[in-house]
Amino acid sequence: MKKVLAIVLALVLTAAVALASAETLVVGATAVPHAEILEQAKPILAAKGVDLEIVVFDDYVQPNRQLADGDLDANYFQHVPYLTGFNASNGTNLAVLGAVHYEPMGIYGGKTAALDAIKAGAVIGIPNDPSNEVRALELLAALDLIVLPEVYDTTLTVLDITGDLNPLKLELIEIAAEQLPRQLADFDFAVINSNYALEAGVEVVGTALACESTEVSYPNVVAIREGDTNPLLQTLIDVLQSDEIANWITETYGTAVVPTTVY
Numbered sequence: 001m002k003k004v005l006a007i008v009l010a011l012v013l014t015a016a017v018a019l020a021s022a023e024t025l026v027v028g029a030t031a032v033p034h035a036e037i038l039e040q041a042k043p044i045l046a047a048k049g050v051d052l053e054i055v056v057f058d059d060y061v062q063p064n065r066q067l068a069d070g071d072l073d074a075n076y077f078q079h080v081p082y083l084t085g086f087n088a089s090n091g092t093n094l095a096v097l098g099a100v101h102y103e104p105m106g107i108y109g110g111k112t113a114a115l116d117a118i119k120a121g122a123v124i125g126i127p128n129d130p131s132n133e134v135r136a137l138e139l140l141a142a143l144d145l146i147v148l149p150e151v152y153d154t155t156l157t158v159l160d161i162t163g164d165l166n167p168l169k170l171e172l173i174e175i176a177a178e179q180l181p182r183q184l185a186d187f188d189f190a191v192i193n194s195n196y197a198l199e200a201g202v203e204v205v206g207t208a209l210a211c212e213s214t215e216v217s218y219p220n221v222v223a224i225r226e227g228d229t230n231p232l233l234q235t236l237i238d239v240l241q242s243d244e245i246a247n248w249i250t251e252t253y254g255t256a257v258v259p260t261t262v263y
Contacts, residue, residue, distance in 0.1 A: 022046070023051065025045070025232045025236060026053045027052060027055070027222075028054075028056075028063040028067065028077070029057070029075065030057055030195055030199075031058070032195055032198045033198060035056045037100065037245065038052065038240075040245060041239045048235055059178055060082065060177060060178070063075040064090070067094060067224070070225075073232070074236065080221060081131035082129065083221065083223055094225060095223065095227075096222070096223060097222040097236075097237050098240070099222075099260055099261050099262060100261075102220060102258050103257055104212040105193055105211065105218075106197060107139060107208060107211075108189065109188075109189055110188055110189055111123075111185070111187065115209050120168050122168065123171040123188050124140070124145075124189045124191065125187040125191070126173070126180075127175075129176075129177060132193060133157060135191075137161065139211075139212055145168060146161050146166055146168075147167070148161075148165070178196055181199070181204055189209070197256075198253070198257075219260050219262065222240065245259075
């Protein structure tokens, strides 16, 4: 009996030591696909002594604010142009740790079911944050629905798409990216970020009528505070960029989420 108790005690002590030695990494993410991908990485990280705590957000602002304030160790939800714009607008110094995947942006039917049924004056919803607004306008231009200025940058907005640049006299409405799936029924079409479309589900948004070219890549990255040398962060990005996670992404999301390590 004493021998059995000794073994049990040894196992408990071993588990306690392992638990105590695990170091925690707090990462913010939007729900789909980012938090789901992190969940897949969680047991792999645990085997490497990293306890991953995932904090889920439903917007594109708080994850960066909380990272800058030190409430998060990293976040995973955004592409580089958005991060660059956020730093410039908010005086933050957030940096890229590494890329994990990209999501082709798509246009979805609301009141109008098909792009070839579009009429003059149709109402199209697009994201209101600068980097994603430009992406949306580029997609509309690729579909020959609008014309872009010969020279433009990330400051381009719907206010610049006037006259001959808007031959169909489309009404382009800017709203928060996360609101677009919920308000799709109010528009003829909406250009929606894949993560929010995936989160809403095909029952809500259907399938994309057209997407960005796969040559147009805006990789989603893990962001950290500039100069942070926490070694756990390297473990995190190594796991997220592993073949195991890349294969899971492809098997789970198909062409809606594409693994990449390039940014």
